[in-house]
Amino acid sequence: MLTKNNLWKAVMLLIILATACAPAATPTPAPVPVKEVTRVVEVTREVPVERKIKAGFIYVGPIGDYGWTHAHEQGRLYVEDKFPWLETVYAEAVPEADVERFLDRFIVEEKCDVVFTTSFGFMDGTVAAAQKYPDKIFFHCSGFKRTPNLGTYMADFYQLYYLNGLMAGALTKTGKIGYVAAHPIPEVVRHINAFTLGVREVNPKATVDVRWLFAWYDPAKAREAAEALIAAGADVLAFTEDSPTVLQVGQEYTQKGQPVYTFSHYSPMEKFGPDSCVSGQLVDWGIIYEDILAKVYLGLYTNKNLENVDYWWLIREGAAKLGGAFEHSINPKFEDALKAVKVTEPLLGELSVYDLVMKRIEQMKDPAMLFDPFTGPIKDQAGVERVKAGQRLSLGELTTIDWFVEGNVGTIPR
Amino acid sequence: MWDFILLVLRAAIPAGTPLLFGTLGEVTAERSGVLNLGVEGMMIVGAVTAFGVTQSTGNIWLGVAAAALVGGILALVHAFASITLRVNQVVSGLALTMLGLGLSGLVGKRYIGMPPRTRFAPLAVPGLSDLPIIGPLFFRYDPLVYLAIALVPVLWFILYKTRWGITLRSVGESPATADALGVNVFRVRYLAVFFGGLMAGVGGAYLSVVYTTAWIEGMTAGAGWIVIALTIFAMWDPVRALLGAYLFGGVRVLQYRLQPLGISPNLLNMLPFIFTILVLLVSAGEAMRKRIGAPEALMQPYMREER
Numbered sequence: 001m002l003t004k005n006n007l008w009k010a011v012m013l014l015i016i017l018a019t020a021c022a023p024a025a026t027p028t029p030a031p032v033p034v035k036e037v038t039r040v041v042e043v044t045r046e047v048p049v050e051r052k053i054k055a056g057f058i059y060v061g062p063i064g065d066y067g068w069t070h071a072h073e074q075g076r077l078y079v080e081d082k083f084p085w086l087e088t089v090y091a092e093a094v095p096e097a098d099v100e101r102f103l104d105r106f107i108v109e110e111k112c113d114v115v116f117t118t119s120f121g122f123m124d125g126t127v128a129a130a131q132k133y134p135d136k137i138f139f140h141c142s143g144f145k146r147t148p149n150l151g152t153y154m155a156d157f158y159q160l161y162y163l164n165g166l167m168a169g170a171l172t173k174t175g176k177i178g179y180v181a182a183h184p185i186p187e188v189v190r191h192i193n194a195f196t197l198g199v200r201e202v203n204p205k206a207t208v209d210v211r212w213l214f215a216w217y218d219p220a221k222a223r224e225a226a227e228a229l230i231a232a233g234a235d236v237l238a239f240t241e242d243s244p245t246v247l248q249v250g251q252e253y254t255q256k257g258q259p260v261y262t263f264s265h266y267s268p269m270e271k272f273g274p275d276s277c278v279s280g281q282l283v284d285w286g287i288i289y290e291d292i293l294a295k296v297y298l299g300l301y302t303n304k305n306l307e308n309v310d311y312w313w314l315i316r317e318g319a320a321k322l323g324g325a326f327e328h329s330i331n332p333k334f335e336d337a338l339k340a341v342k343v344t345e346p347l348l349g350e351l352s353v354y355d356l357v358m359k360r361i362e363q364m365k366d367p368a369m370l371f372d373p374f375t376g377p378i379k380d381q382a383g384v385e386r387v388k389a390g391q392r393l394s395l396g397e398l399t400t401i402d403w404f405v406e407g408n409v410g411t412i413p414r
Numbered sequence: 415m416w417d418f419i420l421l422v423l424r425a426a427i428p429a430g431t432p433l434l435f436g437t438l439g440e441v442t443a444e445r446s447g448v449l450n451l452g453v454e455g456m457m458i459v460g461a462v463t464a465f466g467v468t469q470s471t472g473n474i475w476l477g478v479a480a481a482a483l484v485g486g487i488l489a490l491v492h493a494f495a496s497i498t499l500r501v502n503q504v505v506s507g508l509a510l511t512m513l514g515l516g517l518s519g520l521v522g523k524r525y526i527g528m529p530p531r532t533r534f535a536p537l538a539v540p541g542l543s544d545l546p547i548i549g550p551l552f553f554r555y556d557p558l559v560y561l562a563i564a565l566v567p568v569l570w571f572i573l574y575k576t577r578w579g580i581t582l583r584s585v586g587e588s589p590a591t592a593d594a595l596g597v598n599v600f601r602v603r604y605l606a607v608f609f610g611g612l613m614a615g616v617g618g619a620y621l622s623v624v625y626t627t628a629w630i631e632g633m634t635a636g637a638g639w640i641v642i643a644l645t646i647f648a649m650w651d652p653v654r655a656l657l658g659a660y661l662f663g664g665v666r667v668l669q670y671r672l673q674p675l676g677i678s679p680n681l682l683n684m685l686p687f688i689f690t691i692l693v694l695l696v697s698a699g700e701a702m703r704k705r706i707g708a709p710e711a712l713m714q715p716y717m718r719e720e721r
Contacts, residue, residue: 062519062631062632064519064522064523064526064630064631065630065631065632066526066527066628066630070526070527209674211670211673211674212673212679213670213679214679214680214683215635217630217632217635218635219621219625219626219628219630219633219635220429220621220625220626220633220635220637220666221635221666221669221670223625223626224425224429224666224667224669224670225669225670227425227667227670228425228667228670228671228673229670231418231421231425231671232671232674243626243628243630243633244628245626245628248626248627248628267527268527271527271529272529272628409674410673410674411676413678
């Protein structure tokens, strides 16, 4: 039975219901808003408009070293400029033993999504951090340890050193070539070997005298080693050290009337020795960082699938470039001299060293990698055949190489 | 063999020159009783200043003068802290080194990768530079090498043969006595430390505008610390500083010339420090300390009316 009180309540309820239903009774056809809603949901899932990525970079040297760290810094600036959704932070001159502390800071305080560590010696610290922060993404440069959230990357120069070697072999008059080397590790040994293979391809009697600095960066030591090599008869110098000192020494001697030709390393150093620098090795880390960060942004790289992500970028990918300046791959002053020296290549016939260099670049740019410097037969210093005719050294062998090819003078300290 | 020795000597002199400048300055400062561990910092700021000024004016001498001045000003910071405020000299000097390394990196950003605008032509001493053997060995260097060599007898003469010298040494041996005799201990120490800064600045300038002709961050790479070791090795004497600087320069140069014989550069790298430790061992006794000339009041701040 409806009491008076209950009746009132029922009436009130009806009125409220009527008011609530009123907006729904608008003349707009129902399917349209539903469609719109679905589309919005789809869009949010595919392109995260509001999403930002923060990337941290940990460098081993000062960004002003004009070598390794400087080149990575150029890469960082390139991606930061390129991607509006990217924010970056960096720490320079980080001691190798200290990297974990910096990784903690970048993850916890700076809230980085991705951290790049750019020295071989940072490897174990980065692995530890990757395990400690499994939901973050890490990339380590020049190492070989990977986990689901830690990938590796490297732009290697051995092809460039080989090309430099071809030119060095053509230009030497004394048959003695000097190499100022940083540390006796596989990477440097690989580069010296590639250089010597190039030298001997053009000039089978020439030798490459190696002096070790035991430093990545020490301009004074580099000068002393370069002068020691010149005193021992070298008239062409290549090097692995992070300053333009060897080029400056070459320039001084060339100006004094005793030509010493040099090859720039890592950064565009030709301006430090315009009359001495023939060519050199240049790197573009920017395109590697671009590729990695774009894939992280698109969700292709996650904290679960990096176990097999290993960048080993060479001339083909554009990460390694021939030259002592970005404007030209060979200093125009030396073009004629290189065109004047002829060699006979089994497949290409007789051609100038200049043309041989260009041909080799083409072959190495080919997706099928038609040529590789480390193709047998290759003998070591003792004359023992280490690579059989027709075979190539594998990536694993290249990254662990610990023997000198025939033609090198000096030993690898152990 | 003879050629080899000549070439090593020829290279050792420029390699030792920045060390010689720094050591002459540090000898003077320590003779007045103030240890300045900021040499590395003053040298590197000198290096960046010299490079910057040389690039903008095109005149190396202006660059070197500016480096000397800036080195001197930095040294005054240490002087104020350690002489006036009497803080621990080791701490103040170390702070100066860190300050210098940081400051030079900051200021030097714009000079990275800049080729030098000008450089010293080797100064061949007329008549003498054409002599066989001796000519190329002694008379074909850049002007700063000769300046460093010329400073050695001048400083030696001032230290041992003039009133200024005896005043300086007495302040380093017994400041209270000197004070009683009417010497202004503070002024002498300030001047000595300032001179040390001037010299360190020039040493740094040598590295950036003569030896490597580029600005590279951290380019002193420990030269300032070798200067500290060399000051002890030279037993606070300008002439022995000259010999020591060229000896250490020679050791550096030899590292790469002896490498083909299987002699590790690391071994040669240790030599300067081994020599220094030997000198320290020999000089550990009180009597010996006096004989080799360690300033008695080294590292002791002076306060008037004390004791």
